[in-house]
Amino acid sequence: MKIRFTKMHGLGNDFVVLDAIHQSFVPTPAQARFLADRHFGVGCDQILIVEEPSQAGTDFRYRIFNADGGEVEQCGNGARCFVRFVHDHGLTDKPEIRVETRSGIISPRLEASGEVTVDMGEPRFAAADIPFDSDSDAVIQPLQVDDAIFDISVVSMGNPHAVQVVDDVGTAPVGRYGPLIENHRRFPRRVNAGFMQIVDRHAIRLRVHERGAGETLACGTGACAAAVAGIRRGLLDSPVRVATRGGELTIAWAGYGQPVLMTGPAVRVFEGEIDLPSQLEP
Numbered sequence: 001m002k003i004r005f006t007k008m009h010g011l012g013n014d015f016v017v018l019d020a021i022h023q024s025f026v027p028t029p030a031q032a033r034f035l036a037d038r039h040f041g042v043g044c045d046q047i048l049i050v051e052e053p054s055q056a057g058t059d060f061r062y063r064i065f066n067a068d069g070g071e072v073e074q075c076g077n078g079a080r081c082f083v084r085f086v087h088d089h090g091l092t093d094k095p096e097i098r099v100e101t102r103s104g105i106i107s108p109r110l111e112a113s114g115e116v117t118v119d120m121g122e123p124r125f126a127a128a129d130i131p132f133d134s135d136s137d138a139v140i141q142p143l144q145v146d147d148a149i150f151d152i153s154v155v156s157m158g159n160p161h162a163v164q165v166v167d168d169v170g171t172a173p174v175g176r177y178g179p180l181i182e183n184h185r186r187f188p189r190r191v192n193a194g195f196m197q198i199v200d201r202h203a204i205r206l207r208v209h210e211r212g213a214g215e216t217l218a219c220g221t222g223a224c225a226a227a228v229a230g231i232r233r234g235l236l237d238s239p240v241r242v243a244t245r246g247g248e249l250t251i252a253w254a255g256y257g258q259p260v261l262m263t264g265p266a267v268r269v270f271e272g273e274i275d276l277p278s279q280l281e282p
């Protein structure tokens with residue numbers, strides 16, 4: 001079976017994008033792992049699926065699979081690539097679209113500059129909404145990880161994030177503690193682990209060990225979560241420039257009850273076609 005795909009990225013967080021409207025294919029976990037494999041497949045951090053809407057008042061449905069094959073609730077860099085994809089493929093001519101995701105409706109908008117701004121919806125902080133096993137909803141909570149204790153802030157952007165402040169992201173223990181935080185027993189659906197360095201009240205540097213993908217060059221929902229956590233801690237003011245290893249995002253949040261707005265690029269790299277191995281044929 002041949003699968004047509006488009007390779008895209010948002011600040012180096014890379015994606016295989018599939019049009020499931022004109023091609024009847026949504027990957028199984030094993031097929032997703034194959035597509036994401038950087039040696040035996042195409043290679044990506046996530047697989048993004050473009051589908052017809054299932055709700056009135058929305059334009060598309062957006063499904064996301066991590067490189068480990070798990071389907072997840074949200075992907076911010078992917079949302080920017082999503083609107084670029086549907087425009088490039090003539091699926092819409094609306095500059096702003098309403099897109100269903102597993103965690104609610106988001107609205108990506110293609111700007112005249114070519115950048116994309118996404119209304120990512122409201123962040124959530126209650127432990128039960130992350131989900132995080134805690135009897136507190138405090139802004140900062142201690143998390144014992146192996147031989148260390150980290151002061152984390154938990155944020156849901158539809159997907160779960162645990163953010164901590166470090167002195168220097170360049171030397172932050174992302175490789176050692178990222179996987180331990182991701183799989184920590186207090187996060188029943190695992191978690192994305194963010195490490196942010198405060199540069200000034202409107203700027204941070206950020207690295208994210210992503211759930212189901214490992215450290216990525218950028219994480220859109222992670223940038224939203226980090227900026228919101230920094231604002232809640234009284235360390236940042238909106239808007240926040242977020243410097244990731246792949247480039248810069250701008251995050252704006254007007255406070256509780258308000259949505260988070262993320263602005264950044266979306267790039268198409270190439271179109272392709274790949275044969276599913278016989279053992280993975282549907």
Ligand SMILES: N[C@H](CCC[C@H](N)C(=O)O)C(=O)O
Nearest residue numbers: 075076077159210211220221
């Ligand atoms: N790894 C994330 C999904 C992708 C998020 C990231 N690539 C973004 O741009 O938001 C999770 O398991 O929640």
